[in-house]
Amino acid sequence: MEARPTGSRRAWGFLIDIAVFVSVFAVIFGLYSIGRSWLGPVKVEAEISQDPRSLPLYAMYSLVRILVAYALSLVFALAYGYIAAKSKRAEIVLIPLLDILQSIPVLSFLPGVMLAMVALFPSRQLGVELGSIILIFTGQVWNIAFSFYSSLKTIPRDLREAAIIYRFSRWQRFLELDLPFSTIGLVWNSMMSVAGGWFFLMACEMFVLGDKDFRLPGLGSYLQTAAGSGNTRALLWGVGAMVAVIVLMDQLIWRPVIMWADKFKFEQVESSGSAHYSLLNFIRRESFLIRMYRRMLHPVVDWLTLKFASGAKRAAETIAAQQVARSRRWIGWVFAGLGALVLVYGVYRTIGELAELHLADYFELLRSAGITFLRVNLSLLIGAAWTIPVGVAIGFSPRLARLMQPLVQLAASIPATALFPVILLVLIRLRGGVEIAAMLLMLLGTQWYILFNVIAGAMAIPTDLKEVAQIFRFDSFDRWRHLILPGIFPYLVTGMVTASGGAWNASIIAEYFHFQGRIVQAPGLGSTISSASDAGHFNVLLASTLIMATVVVLINRLVWRRLYRLASTRFKLEA
């Protein structure tokens, strides 16, 4: 491997450098046009063009929104997870709160976020843009925060102790222990989050809020406009553009990042078949990017580490009589008191809002919750019904796995919302077509989680167990009952948990859609939330959001968490 002539490698490195330079120019131009648009006056009801030629610009606008939202999510999630993991008192509040926040659909944040942002920048487009970005953010951030938190909680004791005994500063510990240990979880969750960003893009770029119609130029609004006016050609162009952007991102960003993250796998022995990715190797060894890092970023990081290095100072302090920071404790109490006041006020106002609704309204809301509950679980069942046999087949056959994995990954990366208008186009003419379409969207959005996990589970069943089944001539019923189902159970539960949460969140789009100049609507809690947000009925929005959050959290606690415990005790495959 190392004997490869360096000439060709150099040439590759050179090409990559050129590509980087070109991209730098493109980025500069992009920043310029975005800056001009964002800092310009408010164009609330911007005309969304349906010309395919405007797609590159729109794609860039959307990409920038998603990336900025992702960057915000990452920073926020790191801070949130860090505080939750390091402070016992904060943990008590932050972790259950995370459960609840995760169960609130994007649109429920819409009125609050939009009104606040527009009020903040009343004369600039920036306000509306920030509002849209924050909406995307609310769909991306929570799982990253939870992943970081649980990684921090599982750092092995020895590593923690090594960091203490060698007197790492907090900064050094964060950089050399906390962050590397969490990298793999962060990468996978980032991928899921960004995929979620694409999924909810249409809802976040174009929406009605009371009497205001918000439209931001982008792929999501392009698709919605095309769907709304029934322009099939534009619709297909839009779907194509979105798929192209997602596939490019997958190849150029996520694949290399996953390969790179392999380095952070917490293993003491090198696993066989470690990932190899030639492009990454070139970038790593030769390129301008790495040299840039060495020359510019590395000295800064090193300087910071030394700046914060307090090993020597702390060594002296442990001898001097220890001064417990008691004086600072009252500040904490003041903050807690203020927090409690805000909380009490919030609860008081919420109750006020909720009291405006009649009992009949609540019955109606509960009825919609019941309908959505049925729809979500039916779609989960359908998802499980087809993914289990297919996933097991793929997982059991290495040949099939090699063939199918890339295809499945590609299919999974296309946001179902982009396909939704196309599906509606076909189904709208049928009786009950809206019902079928709603369930199909939930299914499209969530079945992949189940499929991926089932494949992983089937692959993890040890060969000797399969051989036992063969020797004792299990018929296929017994094989499924005694070997396959128990074997994939923990993976299946993991997939179903994610799918269930995703399906509830997707209900706001699946049950309520602007299509061909009218609103296509299936009864349910999701459509209640969407229409309340459209019409500006804040009390209905609040009540339905509370109900959805309660239902989702309850299902998690009562069903999924128990199954999860069962999976991790009884059905755990151990050596």
Add this chain to the structure above:
Amino acid sequence: MSSVITGVEPIIEARKLEKFYPQPDGQRIQVIAPTDLAIYPGQIIALLGPSGCGKSTMLRMLTGLSPTSNGGVYWHGQPVAGETPNVSIVFQSFALFPWMTVIENVEAPLEARGVPEFERHKRALRIIDAVGLDGFESAYPKELSGGMKQRVGVARALVVEPEVLFMDEPFSALDVLTAETLRGELLELWLGNKIPTRAIFIVTHNIEEAVILADRIIVLGRNPAHIHAEFTVEMAHPREHKEPKFAELVDQIYRALTRPDHPEATPAELQELEAAKKKRVLMLPHTRPGGITGLLEILVDHGGRANLHALADELSLEVDALLPTVETLVLLGMLKLDEGVATITSDGEAFAKADIQERKKIFRAAVLAHVPLLRQMEQALKAKTNRTLPAEFFQDLLDEHFSAEESQRQLETAIQWGRYAELFDYDAASGKLTLTET
């Protein structure tokens, strides 16, 4: 105590150091009894004891990683709050950062002390060279063998030139040969004055390792942990296993480890101690009942009587490998132990010669006679009309006497024994114990 060396100031000293967990009812679970211990310059000290006796907790308190419940740690006579200054630890699991190369791992502690890059690199290279890792600077830990990994661990510990080097079972994750090599290399660094370290404190459960390395060996007894015996080793290095003096010392330590606590107590005092012990819940050694059969059969082959040290040697086991099983057999009244010589009792002999079903019966009788916890469990199950209780019920009882981690292990052991004795069934999914009807 014999360990006090007059005229020399200890580097680190523990005074009346103890560890306990206070309980809500005002009682406390004592993990380490008040202990005095001093680390003097120029010495290698080995802290020896059976696994789970509190050696690691002791090390963690001396280094300041774990807070003390009472008493204090002193560094050159000054009380320490937080981590003890100028010490390093070599971990059993190596505790290397897998995402950093060898040299990055070694440089990390220097970085924490604010040493600039050039200087850092120079010092790291010097120590990497000293421990024999030359040429592996840019390797990642996962590419290295266990022995190489622990060399990185040692290099990382030594690079900050610690005054005291703490080692927590540093060689027990390695194979026998590699461990032997690394011990030799450590001694070479130490005896050749190649490192500025002034004392080494090593925690181990391996008697021979202690005798090879240490100038002073402290044997820890358990329940709660306390200093059980202390030995000074005056043999010259290198110490050979075959030397008569070596074998004699190993034998002495072996006897000390298996000797009951308080050998010098008068009969009256002993009675008092027994009474106190009765009040406390008996601590079960963490063994599985299956293992006792093998040892008993071997003893029968030896005429019912054997020196454990010699037996371990004959079986090519590490000398301390037999201890938990021996402890279990003594507890069940199947074995008598006197100064390292084990004698099988009539119960033990009957058990060894019985068939599987018969063995279970004997085991059941022995357990009910000698293990109060299992007796209690059986009675509690009998008292219920449906003969079923959740395991948590007993967990709560144990929590009053042990730390959370230990009570979990005690319950697991008790369930293992109870199942083998066919006292009860245990359903892991529901966590319920059901009395076996006879």
